[in-house]
Amino acid sequence: MDVEAPKELLEPLQLPRRILTGPGPSNCSQRVLQALRQQVLGHMHPEVFQLMDEIKAGLRYAFQTANKFTLAISASGHAGMEASIGNVLERGENILIVKAGLWGERAADIAGRLGIHVDFLETEPGVAFTPDTLEEAIKKHRPKAVFVVHSESSTGLKQPLEGIGNVVHKYGGLLIVDTVASLGAEPFYADAWGIDVVYTGSQKVLGAPAGITPISFSPEAVKKIQSRRSPVPVYYWDMNLLGKYWNCFEGQGPRIYHHTVSATLVYGLREALAQLVEEGLAASWTRHASVTEKFHRGLLRRGYEFFVKEPSHRLRTVSAIMLPRDVEASRVIRYAMDRYNVEISGGLGPSAGKVIRIGLMGVNATPGHVDLVLRALDEAVKFAKCQLKSNL
Amino acid sequence: MDVEAPKELLEPLQLPRRILTGPGPSNCSQRVLQALRQQVLGHMHPEVFQLMDEIKAGLRYAFQTANKFTLAISASGHAGMEASIGNVLERGENILIVKAGLWGERAADIAGRLGIHVDFLETEPGVAFTPDTLEEAIKKHRPKAVFVVHSESSTGLKQPLEGIGNVVHKYGGLLIVDTVASLGAEPFYADAWGIDVVYTGSQKVLGAPAGITPISFSPEAVKKIQSRRSPVPVYYWDMNLLGKYWNCFEGQGPRIYHHTVSATLVYGLREALAQLVEEGLAASWTRHASVTEKFHRGLLRRGYEFFVKEPSHRLRTVSAIMLPRDVEASRVIRYAMDRYNVEISGGLGPSAGKVIRIGLMGVNATPGHVDLVLRALDEAVKFAKCQLKSNL
Structure with a gap:
């Protein structure tokens, strides 16, 4: 061997007990942990498809949406941000980002990499914006999409969302909302509030492990994705393909292999959602x-x-x-x-x-x-x- | 509630026993499964950093490389493919892809989305190419990178790799190799064979769960990434940032938060690598x-x-x-x-x-x-x- 075996891996795995009361991840329940230890299954097995369907149903409930296009991405929460922006927008289009803390900045970084033009509605950190100030900014910039963080975990701010969807739609845009640190704890109604794309974190209120990110697209958002002139730049979260694996298209026929979903994380998210439904x-x-x-x-x-x-x-x-x-x-x-x-x-x-x-x-x-x-x-x-x- | 609770989530989780002798995922050992049920930890906890260091050491052993830039991406194997190509190449550059089965086609799809020009060295499915035919193709296309699949699981082909690195380097390119379905089972020497980027699947020979993808970059590859004129188009696998989280840069100072790594998958991969080291x-x-x-x-x-x-x-x-x-x-x-x-x-x-x-x-x-x-x-x-x- 050119490279010798590292001795540190001969030590047993030893983990401390921690009460995770930071901004996340939060602890998992014993029921979720028990699910994680189950033997893995294949990504095309009917039993995994059934769990994926159950996850979809649980997420529609958690998001309060009838969106058929509701699924989970096999990556952490940042991928939800990147997939939202990267699917509904194309190079050269523009987005209005409400910058009230770190997550708005991150969204701008992500959009900029994809060649999307970014305008900001900047608010004082820790202060919510009003529908009126948003409308002014929309009138000025005429964005194809508006990005808002519901739960700005960097400052502890909850952005009220009622009425925002109407303002965005009035000017023909789509509303993307980040609920990573709020979904399941704060009242949230994706459909009633006119939200076009919403994602959350698995490892916060829901209490699943990190690494699998729930996301949902309204029919309007799906229409925008399907009418793109250029392909989604990232295969891994191209909703045209991922949706076929998660069976999101009306009458689509059999599911089509896209990537190897982690059965372990599917078990964990399924059980976390089951506990939400039970409560x-x-x-x-x-x-x-x-x-x-x-x-x-x-x-x-x-x-x-x-x-x-x-x-x-x-x-x-x-x-x-x-x-x-x-x-x-x-x-x-x-x-x-x-x-x-x-x-x-x-x-x-x-x-x-x-x-x-x-x-x-x-x-x-x-x-x-x-x-x-x-x-x-x-x-x-x-x-x-x-x-x-x-x-x- | 606008959307009622789905009843199917009130049923207990029931999973069949399966012997996973398809092309992957493979089963996990009881030791790995036991690790998965451990309570989660935070992505910035020192104990998690230590496990990440142990994973890096284990991966350097498995890849047979001294690359300091060795880590795992928080996503499935396809992300390894996408991160390899998307980091070392920029829009407008060109790649030569050896198309011997499905994975070469997938790599071309991924490169095309990023605006990278693709040329093919097409081989009959199930037949390996020789260094000579590769050299001809390189002379013709002068690619910035060459993409080769070591283990073409769609046909069962093992592509011999000795000598390939020299050919690629002779013309100034970088060699990217996919070992998703072979690492740990087939002799492989990243450094001795002159491989610049290599990734593998966690859920195949290594026997960890899917969702975390080992990858390694040679110093030449890192240099290419660091001299990019445009940012890596995807934040989630931008190695300039991910490397700072995984402590891959010489004298970089404290680790910088990039995303929430899944402690669960870190435990699983760590234990899988520990078993490889023990054997x-x-x-x-x-x-x-x-x-x-x-x-x-x-x-x-x-x-x-x-x-x-x-x-x-x-x-x-x-x-x-x-x-x-x-x-x-x-x-x-x-x-x-x-x-x-x-x-x-x-x-x-x-x-x-x-x-x-x-x-x-x-x-x-x-x-x-x-x-x-x-x-x-x-x-x-x-x-x-x-x-x-x-x-x-």
């Missing part, structure tokens, strides 16, 4: 709301300020709060992890260095987790202050 | 060779013909054989699955309708599996012939 979507929304209300009450009682000033625009999944000016975030984060195995995250994008972020999603959205996180936070801040004093 | 690469090559020799002897004794005429060019992973003309493949396939839970596949691309394909890879590369597959095949063919007679 009920409305019940899940309510649970996340009441848990976050308890959490935010606890934070306010302690004098914390939120990055998002308007209370009704604070996400019930990821909260971004300011630490006292003399407390170093990195110390707090390390202490909570070392002593409590509790994940607290720092800021990201516009909130980097300014906040800590805490997520209570899926199986971690319980009153017990609120108590645990607050206890860990209290102690960690106390510790960080002590350290500060002892350093003086 | 030893040479031992794995030998095991696959001897098992396939036994299998092929059994097939020849029964009078079967191979799609690949040259014995030394037959893969020791996937075998494509012709059925007697009066035997319908679909009946054989169905019988083997129904009675034995044994997967036999039909042809694909140039072999569609002409062959059945059987794969003995990873944990399924054992003498016992040879016996089982031959027994299932014997019975299935007998059954198909009887059905034929009773239909007359």
Whole structure:
């Protein structure tokens, strides 16, 4: 052998227990984990097709849509962003991106690579835009599509979406919405709100492992994709092909092989959606709301300020709060992890260095987790202050 | 709710046992499956970084390369193909693709979407090309890169690779090699053979689940990527960014968040590589060779013909054989699955309708599996012939 066997792989796999209360991934339920250990199946086996159909049904419920074109991409959430933009738009077309945090910037990066012209509606980080300001920007730029993040996990902002679809459609555009950090926790109605493309993360509220990304396209979006003059630049998420594998086209005949779906991740997502169905979507929304209300009450009682000033625009999944000016975030984060195995995250994008972020999603959205996180936070801040004093 | 909860998700998950002896995926070992059920961790946790480092070391061993730029993409094997071509080539550049089966065609489709000019070296399906014919084609087309499939699983062809790198480099090109269906079973030396980009499938010989794709870039390939005039068109597999997440650049500083890697798939691939290290690469090559020799002897004794005429060019992973003309493949396939839970596949691309394909890879590369597959095949063919007679 030219290259010798690496000795580190002779050590057994050892993993710590972590309570994932950052902005995601969140923990998986025992039921989901149990599904992941099942032996794999082939990507063209009828049993896998049935699970894919069940996933489609579960996702239509989660997205609240009748879209036949609802499926999951075999990649992480960023691929949902890239597939949305790359399918409905072509080189030379234009998109209006609402830039309220990191994810809008990322969407612009992705669109730019594909030769799509980007205009921005820039908002102050942590502040929602109104349908009126959007309409002004649309009138000015006349975009083929508008990209909006429902749950800006970098700042904890929830963007209200009612009425946005009408504004976008009035000028002939398509509305793309990122619900990576909200779907299943925040009320969301893809059809009633006139959303043309929506995707979410498997590893946040839904509680499946990362690596498989739910996405849904309205009939208008599908029409746009089917009338493209150029091929979708990426085979891996070309919906013309992927849709045939996921059986999304009316009367399409047998499914056609496109890629090897990961049976493991299909099992996990199927079970996560089954748990959502068992709990009920409305019940899940309510649970996340009441848990976050308890959490935010606890934070306010302690004098914390939120990055998002308007209370009704604070996400019930990821909260971004300011630490006292003399407390170093990195110390707090390390202490909570070392002593409590509790994940607290720092800021990201516009909130980097300014906040800590805490997520209570899926199986971690319980009153017990609120108590645990607050206890860990209290102690960690106390510790960080002590350290500060002892350093003086 | 506008869309009601789908009742099919209230049924428990029920999965059949299947012996995956088609062209892939192959079964996972119990050790890998056990790893998949471990609770997920965050994509920026130090424990996950350590596993990613171990995966890199394991992959350098499996690829037989010293490439620092060795990592895994969070997507299926097709993404390896797309990331290879999309990173080292730019719009307007040209690639020479050896089209010996389905995978060469797929590579051309992928390159074309990116605005890369494609020339072909077409070979008769099931027949390897020689360095001389390649050199002629290179002289004619002067490609920036040459794409070759080591293991053409659609026909069962193994393309000899020694000497190919020299030919490609002589004219200043880069050599991209697809080892999806061979790595870990067929002798392969990325560095000694002068291969610039190589990727493989996790779900074949390695025996990890699908959805995470090992890939490696030579220093020359990295140089080409870093000197691009245009950005890599796809954020998700832009190696300039992904490399910073996987810590592939010399002295790069801390890792930078790129996407949420699936901890589940990281666990699975890590354990699969650990098993390869424990067995030893040479031992794995030998095991696959001897098992396939036994299998092929059994097939020849029964009078079967191979799609690949040259014995030394037959893969020791996937075998494509012709059925007697009066035997319908679909009946054989169905019988083997129904009675034995044994997967036999039909042809694909140039072999569609002409062959059945059987794969003995990873944990399924054992003498016992040879016996089982031959027994299932014997019975299935007998059954198909009887059905034929009773239909007359």
